[in-house]
Amino acid sequence: MEPLSPYEALELDNDCSIVLELSKDDPLFEKKMKLLQSKGFNSKERINFKRDPDFVTITLKVMLQIARIINLDEVELYFGDDGISSPDDPYSHRNELQALTSILRLIDISAYSSTQMQKDLFQKLHDAIIDMIHTFAGNNSMQPTIIENHHCDKENDLLKWGEQNGIRARLRIAYVKDAGRGAIAREDLKVGDAALEIPASLIISEELLRESDMYHVLKKIEGISSETMLLLWSMKEKHNCNSKFKKYFATLPEEFHTGFSFGLEAKMALSDTLLFEEIIQANNHLHTQYDGLFPILCKEHPDIFPPELYTWEQFLWACELWYSNSMKIMFADGKLRTCLIPIASFFNHSLYPHIVHYGRIDSATNSLKFCLSRPCSAGEECFLSYGNFSSSHLITFYGFVPKGHNPYDIFPLEFEDGTCHMVRATWLSRNNHIFHYGLPTPLLDYLRRLKSPILNTKTLGNLENELEVLEDLLFMFNDLMENLGDADIDDGIETSWDVKLATKFKDIHRGIVSSVLTSCYEGIKLLKIELSKCMEEDIRG
Ligand SMILES: C[S@@+](CC[C@H](N)C(=O)[O-])C[C@H]1O[C@@H](n2cnc3c(N)ncnc32)[C@H](O)[C@@H]1O
Incomplete structure (x- = not known):
């Protein structure tokens, strides 16, 4: 985050x-x-x-x-x-x-x-x-539907436990449409108000690991990160009925729906997309990590790492938990630690968040505050920004696509000379005039220079050069559109969550590519009008 x-x-x-x-x-x-x-x-x-x-x-x-x-x-x-x-x-x-x-x-x-x-x-x-x-x-706000009749007993238990232990929450927890649980403002919250304040002692961080019996074993493993150690700790702690964080673990879902759990059909639907690559690579990485640790740890220390708690499925569950729920927090000692934070983990992400500045322990109160950057009225869901992530990142690591136009959904373009550029939906641009076409200037300038290094680009004398640039882009994006294939038709058959997400992802990408194609066509039209004007002037002498 x-x-x-x-x-x-x-x-x-x-x-x-x-x-x-x-x-x-x-x-x-x-x-x-x-x-x-x-x-x-x-x-x-x-x-x-x-x-x-x-x-x-x-x-x-x-x-x-x-x-x-x-x-x-x-x-x-x-x-x-x-x-x-x-x-x-x-x-x-x-x-x-x-x-x-x-x-x-x-x-x-x-x-x-x-x-x-x-x-x-x-x-x-x-x-x-x-x-x-x-x-x-x-x-600029977008509010989801709150599902009031869905009971939240475990979440309320956790909130009560938190408040007894120093958490200050001006939020309640409720189910919201298409996003599991969310944090709802209990009262009108102003800019600067702390919607939530968590004492540092209730944050799950590597400090807890040091007190555990597995630390002396794990610290001897070469190259193991504190994040991985903590992940292994959480796999066991989840089953510890004496855990200080028992009420937190009780609120966690049985299964997470992130890109790591995509089935074959969803993966097939994504083949030829960058998301497919991202998911496969991320999965391979986890498999390598798991195989490096297990079953050796279970064999050598069965009392500390009971084999039934350290299966691949449980490992994957813990990875999904940490990817989708952890936050990076700067502690008073200046160290950045990856943490799980009870109650704060009910905040959902939005492209229009209320909370953007968080992640630093306030040394005066030794607590983590989630202060509002924009107001949130009583009864509204209070959103966080997880970061500037693309849909493919959010699907892989969190398992959702946010509502609205995501400005971080970009197509990277790598050229033969190693130069990298990018393109995003042209509806995010309001400059559709000639020489802009809603497309990024650095990319257009690069393509202009490729075509004609000596010409000063923004004069009418270069209209033909300009036309070629747009035709090249058209060619490139027509290719991309072909790779994405036709939109899937909703045949009314119940679709699984992962196939739905894969379909949504492809729809988003089709939309972006289509916006680029439309902008190129519109640009070509503009250029042709200008060209014919120039020709008429030439003829008139
Ligand atoms: C930190 S948790 C937030 C609380 C979560 N909704 C729950 O019920 O536990 C992150 C997860 O919430 C869900 N989520 C967060 N923001 C979302 C959004 N804008 N739309 C849909 N799901 C969202 C995703 O499943 C994500 O992995």
């Missing part, structure tokens, strides 16, 4: 200003720097505030433009400005929320150490940002 954003720099002076700075440690520093410069900004910008309400709005706009770029991820950066039609347009839901909340944090930190006069101004800025978050979130 997603790590915390590493940026932020604050300097406050008497004139009341905030400094937004792109961190030099940002792995995308050069690219972001270039983009900032193209918009007239530097990597470090001081924003001064005056006591004028209009100035607040204007300045926040500028701050947002900078914060958006600072918070871009690799995919957003690649597709850059292609997806936006005006400087006020957001790059993506994730980016916008992260940019807004990062400004909010900066303002709140500044207010903390300011004079009373400055505090008033910062309060105005704070309120203005909250309004912007409300407006943005209101236009």
Whole structure:
């Protein structure tokens, strides 16, 4: 799941200003720097505030433009400005929320150490940002159906146990349509509110492993990771009726439905797709890992590793548990650990999440807080962002496809010279004009240079070159479409969960390819119109 954003720099002076700075440690520093410069900004910008309400709005706009770029991820950066039609347009839901909340944090930190006069101004800025978050979130939300008549006795037991042991939850657990259980807000939750707070002592991490009888055996195995050791620990702990986490284990499903459990029919449906490769490779990796550990461990230490608890099926179950439910948490000692977190593991993922910043133990309270980046009303499901994952990753490791258009569903394109580019659904772009066609500029520029290295591309004199570029893309994507085959017809026969997911995946990919083809056709039409205009002008002399 997603790590915390590493940026932020604050300097406050008497004139009341905030400094937004792109961190030099940002792995995308050069690219972001270039983009900032193209918009007239530097990597470090001081924003001064005056006591004028209009100035607040204007300045926040500028701050947002900078914060958006600072918070871009690799995919957003690649597709850059292609997806936006005006400087006020957001790059993506994730980016916008992260940019807004990062400004909010900066303002709140500044207010903390300011004079009373400055505090008033910062309060105005704070309120203005909250309004912007409300407006943005209101236009971008998706709520599932909550199934109220499905009993949640085990989940309620766990919640009660948690609250008795220091967990603070402003959530209840309920079944939701097509996603198992989910976390529902018990009350209206505002931006900054902690929907859930878990004491570090209730987090399942490698610390527990060290106290167990298997640690002294496992630590002698060369190259074994702490994640694998913990996974083996959980396989046994699940059956321990004296376990501190017994109520947590009781809420876990008997079987997980991730890509690792895909049957033959679903795999066959996926053949020729990248997801097929991903699933096969991931499965092979697990088999190799299992075969390296078992049955040796059971034979040498049957009391510690009872063979009936360490079958391949149980191992696969534990892998699916850890892949689909664990979170990476930064502890107060600065170590990042993969953990299972009771109750927090009921949060489902959304492309329009409420919680984006999490994963760091608050050293003041020694607890993990899940604070909201956008409001969640009582009765609504409260969503997390698991990370910027494609549908194929989410199917393989989590077993679902999120609702909405996933901006991380991309087709990687590798060319003969080793250059890599990517394409995603062109409906995510709002720039369908000539020379753009909804397609990514880095890819178009690369293809233009391949065709004609010396021509300056964006002039009408190059229309023929441009036409060839689109025809090449058309050829490439027609091929991809053929590989995906025709859409499966719903014949009314009950389909298994894995075949349904495989079908959904192929439908998503067909949709993306089809959007690229449509954009190419539309682009070719535009170019032909321009070409005929040019020819007419030539004839007229
Ligand atoms: C951390 S758990 C979340 C709680 C889970 N729904 C449960 O009942 O235990 C992750 C799993 O929840 C499901 N899930 C999460 N987000 C989902 C979504 N947006 N749509 C469908 N299923 C989702 C997937 O099965 C995933 O592997």
